[in-house]
Amino acid sequence: MICNELIKDIKCTDILGDTNVSISGVNIDSRKIKPGHLFVAIKGTQVDGHEYIDKAILLGAVAVLCEKAPKEPLSDITYIVVTSTEDAVGKVATRFYGDPSKHLKLIGVTGTNGKTTIATLLYNMFRKLGHRCGLLSTVCNYIEDEQIPADHTTPDPIELNELLAKMVEQHCEYVFMECSSHAIAQKRIGGLNFTGGIFTNLTRDHLDYHKTFENYRNAKKSFFDHLPKSAFAITNADDKNGMVMVQNTKATVKTYSVRTAADFKARIIECHFQGMYLEIDGQEVGVQFIGKFNVSNLLAVYATARMLGKQREEILIAMSTLHSVNGRMDTLHSPQGFTAVVDYAHTPDALKNVLLAIHEVDGKGHVITVCGAGGNRDKGKRPLMAKQAVQLSDKVIITSDNPRFEEPQDIINDMLAGLDAQDMKKVLSIVDRREAIRTACMLADKNDVVLVAGKGHETYQEVKGVKHHFDDKEVLAEIFKQS
Ligand SMILES: CC(=O)N[C@H]1[C@@H](OP(=O)(O)OP(=O)(O)OC[C@H]2O[C@@H](n3ccc(=O)[nH]c3=O)[C@H](O)[C@@H]2O)O[C@H](CO)[C@@H](O)[C@@H]1O[C@H](C)C(=O)N[C@@H](C)C(=O)N[C@H](CCC(=O)O)C(=O)O
Numbered sequence: 001m002i003c004n005e006l007i008k009d010i011k012c013t014d015i016l017g018d019t020n021v022s023i024s025g026v027n028i029d030s031r032k033i034k035p036g037h038l039f040v041a042i043k044g045t046q047v048d049g050h051e052y053i054d055k056a057i058l059l060g061a062v063a064v065l066c067e068k069a070p071k072e073p074l075s076d077i078t079y080i081v082v083t084s085t086e087d088a089v090g091k092v093a094t095r096f097y098g099d100p101s102k103h104l105k106l107i108g109v110t111g112t113n114g115k116t117t118i119a120t121l122l123y124n125m126f127r128k129l130g131h132r133c134g135l136l137s138t139v140c141n142y143i144e145d146e147q148i149p150a151d152h153t154t155p156d157p158i159e160l161n162e163l164l165a166k167m168v169e170q171h172c173e174y175v176f177m178e179c180s181s182h183a184i185a186q187k188r189i190g191g192l193n194f195t196g197g198i199f200t201n202l203t204r205d206h207l208d209y210h211k212t213f214e215n216y217r218n219a220k221k222s223f224f225d226h227l228p229k230s231a232f233a234i235t236n237a238d239d240k241n242g243m244v245m246v247q248n249t250k251a252t253v254k255t256y257s258v259r260t261a262a263d264f265k266a267r268i269i270e271c272h273f274q275g276m277y278l279e280i281d282g283q284e285v286g287v288q289f290i291g292k293f294n295v296s297n298l299l300a301v302y303a304t305a306r307m308l309g310k311q312r313e314e315i316l317i318a319m320s321t322l323h324s325v326n327g328r329m330d331t332l333h334s335p336q337g338f339t340a341v342v343d344y345a346h347t348p349d350a351l352k353n354v355l356l357a358i359h360e361v362d363g364k365g366h367v368i369t370v371c372g373a374g375g376n377r378d379k380g381k382r383p384l385m386a387k388q389a390v391q392l393s394d395k396v397i398i399t400s401d402n403p404r405f406e407e408p409q410d411i412i413n414d415m416l417a418g419l420d421a422q423d424m425k426k427v428l429s430i431v432d433r434r435e436a437i438r439t440a441c442m443l444a445d446k447n448d449v450v451l452v453a454g455k456g457h458e459t460y461q462e463v464k465g466v467k468h469h470f471d472d473k474e475v476l477a478e479i480f481k482q483s
Pocket residue numbers: 028029030031041042043044045046047048049050052138151152153154155156157180181182183186209
């Protein structure tokens with residue numbers, strides 16, 4: 001593509017060099033530059049991309065999108081100067097990849113918890129309804145059946161548009177994607193054309209990055225602020241911030257609720273370990289999920305399908321065949337007769353919801369929770385997670401999650417700081433996650449529930465920059481085999 005074409009939608013403050021140059025690729029990372037590429041220099045949280053302009057040119061970049069032109073520009077390089085490269089990169093990326101989101105019905109899901117669940121269930125449902133679909137999620141990206149491993153909940157703008165372009169090529173009609181608060185704040189989704197947006201809920205997380213809850217909320221809200229008039233915005237009326245999210249949106253607002261008046265409503269009729277009977281929009285349906293929070297998730301799925309033109313009956317029939325998402329309330333039954341639940345709860349609110357869901361099940365014995373907290377992430381959530389686990393469990397084993405670059409014992413200590421002497425009577429701490437899970441299983445009797453929280457689908461444990469193979473479900477299966 002000719003550079004001129006590529007920068008059509010962005011406001012340049014200065015241009016040096018020939019804009020008729022042909023661009024063969026766009027990249028924000030100098031290490032990925034190939035001859036003929038445009039390098040976009042972005043100021044990040046660790047380094048300033050402008051420091052890598054020379055490196056990018058050395059690797060063959062022919063053009064640079066930047067916020068300040070170098071003092072000694074090279075004559076054979078085109079420099080495009082803008083006020084914010086972060087703002088511009090999405091527009092350039094969508095243009096380079098042929099504006100793929102315009103050829104798709106793209107639905108974004110945002111909120112603290114439930115994004116992966118809702119996006120995945122929508123993808124599964126719309127495939128069951130006979131459509132070709134794509135999914136961009138924390139667990140994995142999909143183009144129909146093809147799996148593309150995901151490093152992030154929301155990919156960077158280049159990878160994102162490249163994936164969407166592949167989805168268009170594969171004739172996908174619908175794409176369901178998670179929009180993380182980091183991605184919204186960093187404008188990874190800039191320039192995309194959304195058909196609809198969904199808000200799940202907002203509780204504390206990621207304050208290491210956003211600093212204040214208000215910034216975190218505003219990041220989520222800006223997703224709705226930027227939706228076009230033609231789009232729909234589906235929000236959770238049960239969440240304190242549900243209406244705040246959509247107060248400045250141009251999109252058509254619809255609400256869902258399990259508690260109050262709303263456009264889409266649901267209630268639980270019955271709940272078993274195998275699933276629940278629900279009334280959704282006045283119609284009864286059996287689903288293979290448990291937990292009140294999953295009623296909200298399913299209702300968001302229902303509301304979205306309705307807004308996309310599907311009929312009540314076809315949605316509910318498809319919904320009754322859906323099952324839990326990898327690592328979300330994933331149950332395994334031990335030979336000794338206790339149940340292990342592997343769940344991705346890694347915030348205080350998620351832990352609370354998962355434990356409440358376990359308590360809703362009839363006939364269960366004691367609840368033993370194994371949990372930790374991730375290193376180099378929001379430290380403030382650690383004591384709250386420990387407290388939540390203790391309040392709703394009979395025994396808690398505090399252990400390691402992904403320590404990343406922190407000392408595992410320091411993270412555990414941060415968690416223990418949230419507990420008083422009475423709480424401590426219920427608590428053991430074991431740094432080695434495998435040993436922690438094994439101990440929980442040894443303590444469990446028939447009908448007890450062992451909740452292994454925090455890592456869900458993850459198949460690794462990240463220690464000092466190295467990802468070691470670790471899979472909670474695999475570890476449980478090994479323990480079950482040995483006993
Ligand atoms: C804190 C955060 O979000 N960081 C993301 C951010 O990186 P950054 O701003 O720190 O970038 P940086 O390292 O300072 O580099 C600045 C620029 O220089 C470039 N660079 C850097 C080095 C070099 O040699 N050459 C070069 O060109 C970089 O490509 C970048 O464009 O932008 C990068 C490109 O998009 C992301 O890969 C990176 O994700 C890091 C690895 C990360 O861990 N992110 C997590 C926290 C995250 O994004 N999580 C969310 C939500 C999680 C959830 O689901 O709750 C997600 O969407 O996954």
